[in-house]
Amino acid sequence: MAFFPLLAISVILFDSWSYAATQQFSIELAWATRAPDGFERPQILVNGQSPGPALVIDQYDEVEFLVCNKLNESTPVHFHGIEQLNTPWSDGVPGLSQKPIPPQGEFLYKWTATEYGTYWYHGHYRSQLNDGLFGPIYVRPCATQAMPFSKISSDPGVLASLARAEENPQLVTISDWSHVTSAEYLQIENATNADVYCTNSILINGKGRVDCLTEAQQHQALAPPFQALFDGPLQGTWMSENGCSPFTPVTQANYTANLSALPEIITGCQATNSPLQEFDVDPRDGWVSFNFISATAIQAPVLSIDEHPMWVYAVDGRYVVPQKVDGLQIFNGERYSVMVQLNKRPGSYTIRASNFGLNQLISGFATMKYTRGGGGRGWHNGGWGRNGQNRNPWKQTPSTPSFTYGGFPISPNITLLNETLLLPFENAPPSRRVDQTHILRLARAGAPWKWTLDGTTSYPMQPVEFAENAPLLYNPTSIDAQTPNLVIRTQNNTWIDLIIVSTEPLGPPHPMHKHSNKAYVIGSGVGVWNHTTVEEAALAQPQAFNFETPLLRDGYITPAAAGAPTWLAIRYHVVNPGAFMLHCHIQPHLAGGMAVAFLDGVDAWPVVPGEYGKNGGGGNGIGR
Ligand SMILES: [Cu+2]
The missing domain is CATH 2.60.40.420 (Cupredoxins -  blue copper proteins)
Known part of the structure; x- marks a missing residue:
């Protein structure tokens, strides 16, 4: 038949022109009694170990990451720092991008390793991360990526x-x-x-x-x-x-x-x-x-x-x-x-x-x-x-x-x-023109272990809401999405400034983390933030800002508070529409509600592939 030679040619072309491969990786989560520091207690193991096995892949690989939940509780898995470009349904956050995977359930995450470097995967439900649910990810840079080592030798x-x-x-x-x-x-x-x-x-x-x-x-x-x-x-x-x-x-x-x-x-x-x-x-x-x-x-x-x-x-x-x-x-x-x-x-x-x-x-x-x-x-x-x-x-x-x-x-x-x-x-400084500025107020919310990023309200972490309501990605106009200060909407292809202001009397640095694409860390300082925009603040205190060579990161640390307020300014470009969380990565702070949700690019809202069901339900065999 005539198409056989054509097929053979296309296979050869694929092999020689495309280095991207599909990497299938599957993990099983289960409790077991272990003593990692000599003291026995239950631990969440990933394929029988904690940390879980490393996912080592090449840049631009397509990843199919199957999670089998053998725990007696629900769970998702989040890929920390992975931008999930065009795959916001694989970000692994209950209430935002999926329903948690029920006990005995499975969920197939699919994403592209668009960026090289060191990342990790971890539980993102309550504080399961603390129980051992995590493992490393390493994405080898593609061959054409310039290396930074000439500074060393x-x-x-x-x-x-x-x-x-x-x-x-x-x-x-x-x-x-x-x-x-x-x-x-x-x-x-x-x-x-x-x-x-x-x-x-x-x-x-x-x-x-x-x-x-x-x-x-x-x-x-x-x-x-x-x-x-x-x-x-x-x-x-x-x-x-x-x-x-x-x-x-x-x-x-x-x-x-x-x-x-x-x-x-x-x-x-x-x-x-x-x-x-x-x-x-x-x-x-x-x-x-x-x-x-x-x-x-x-x-x-x-x-x-x-x-x-x-x-x-x-x-x-x-x-x-x-x-x-x-x-x-x-x-x-x-x-x-x-x-x-x-x-x-x-x-x-x-x-x-x-x-x-x-x-x-x-x-x-x-x-x-x-x-x-x-x-x-x-x-x-x-x-x-x-x-x-x-x-x-x-x-x-x-x-x-x-x-x-x-x-x-x-x-x-x-x-x-x-x-x-x-x-x-490789320096690519951010835009100097900014479309929206959001001031987030980091504080305790009625108890020393309850927190807020909007000055008053803790982000709801109750499991019942995650289980019953549609995740924000699936229903961006739901009741959950109407809380004005806890759910922030941005337009696609705009630049956003986030100012995180802390007025704690004595507080640790808070390692904030935003899901999806990285943000520029453009400034921080000690003292009252009484500006409406970064531009205005930079006129008053230019030494507190760096617009020329800021790092692009997925974690940003608020300065420690000791008797005076502190602030941190980050800037990011909305390029990946979806529902993404910004939160403190100190796990008790996250559990205490130090989080807000972003509906990034509401004007270009993504359509979730049918394989994930109506609400990212995480049922058996999703996507397979
Ligand atoms: Cu914190």
């Missing part, structure tokens, strides 16, 4: 090593772990009427241990800025056995917590000695890329590797002009990729994740271990020399930290990344 051999390291990164997921489930955690917040901000350990790739410091060690480890608070407004109080800050009106926005309802498990400490994650590195490679992903519920640790500086080269997936630092603070949901040169004496070096925040003095650890000698300085596998002298070049002593247990530099010549000084590698 001009030596072709080194550049080749860096390129190899980038292609085979060590994916490092940092999470925090509580000895109660996320549902129990929220119940404790309710019962104590307190903002509960402590965990029992910090895990690196799912492994950690419970550390208990003596009070003397706590005093020594506490970073100076927080020491000043204990010498000031918190004078006369001290942290708990596990380093948790006291629940006083000072830390609870002037509310008084019902401490009799606070279980010992939240603030006590029983040390464990479970195994830590070990990253084996081969010094013959010259360099290794650590792609850090923060899946923490609460903690914002400073990451460092003893005796090894790090070149930060990508942030939230995108390349930046590489910057050499000794450590960096990573907030909830963020990703930082760093290049590390393997030129030290072969041995084991501690990787530290030390929380830097008033909430808790807590650290997690892992090890980077050289698998052999033969590194940059010519070390070889050692042993006893012919004359009996010890010629073993392997490092025998513990490695030297650059940061304290409290996440503070050991000495003034240790450098911590200042993320506001990072420059985009």
Whole structure:
């Protein structure tokens, strides 16, 4: 038949011209009893493990991601930082883009890996993320993508090593772990009427241990800025056995917590000695890329590797002009990729994740271990020399930290990344003309653990509403979509400024995250925001803004509040119509309602493919 040769030709053309492949990936979610830090409790496993298996794909691949829910509760899965260009129905947010997947149900997410870089997937229902429902995603850049490494070296051999390291990164997921489930955690917040901000350990790739410091060690480890608070407004109080800050009106926005309802498990400490994650590195490679992903519920640790500086080269997936630092603070949901040169004496070096925040003095650890000698300085596998002298070049002593247990530099010549000084590698500054400005007021909403982004109302997180009502994507004019300040409408192809203003008396930085396409972080400051537009504010305080070289990110940190209001300004281009959430990525804050919904591009509203049913119901076999 005549069409056979034609078919053969078209297959050949497809193979030689298109590198995009369809990547099928399926995960099964189930509860099991595990002890990732030596303490047994139920954990959500993804294909039998937590973190779940890594999804490693090439840029422009088509992804078909099947979720089989074997939990006894509903769930969706969200792809953090994936822009979901033209696939807003695969964003995984109940109430916005789908109904949660019921127990025994399945849902097939389909999206295109339009952007290279490090991302992750996680639960987006209540706080299931805290129970272990997450895993890494790495999208290898397409072959024509320029690489940023010439800032690190001009030596072709080194550049080749860096390129190899980038292609085979060590994916490092940092999470925090509580000895109660996320549902129990929220119940404790309710019962104590307190903002509960402590965990029992910090895990690196799912492994950690419970550390208990003596009070003397706590005093020594506490970073100076927080020491000043204990010498000031918190004078006369001290942290708990596990380093948790006291629940006083000072830390609870002037509310008084019902401490009799606070279980010992939240603030006590029983040390464990479970195994830590070990990253084996081969010094013959010259360099290794650590792609850090923060899946923490609460903690914002400073990451460092003893005796090894790090070149930060990508942030939230995108390349930046590489910057050499000794450590960096990573907030909830963020990703930082760093290049590390393997030129030290072969041995084991501690990787530290030390929380830097008033909430808790807590650290997690892992090890980077050289698998052999033969590194940059010519070390070889050692042993006893012919004359009996010890010629073993392997490092025998513990490695030297650059940061304290409290996440503070050991000495003034240790450098911590200042993320506001990072420059985009491929700069495409935002529009200077803006169509809409929204001022979002971040505050507590009637309780220390309830939050709002519109100044008064918590975003409704009640599961019953998600189960019964049509998601906003499916019905953008429903009753749910009429709450004026919690559901914000934008027109397609317009530029939007969002100003997040915080008036908390004493509050942590809030790592805000907007779903779909990235936003430019154009400014932040301390003081009252009394402007109607960024343009007006920039005339008054030009030093607070960067319109020329802002980073494009999917996470943006509000400045910490300590007695004065703070604000953060981001700018984004509406290019992907759909229903997308903006929220704080501290999980108890999200559960407490610190969120708003955007109906982006209401004038070009997408038509959801029929395979997802009428309301993204998540029934069996969707899309198959
Ligand atoms: Cu927050």
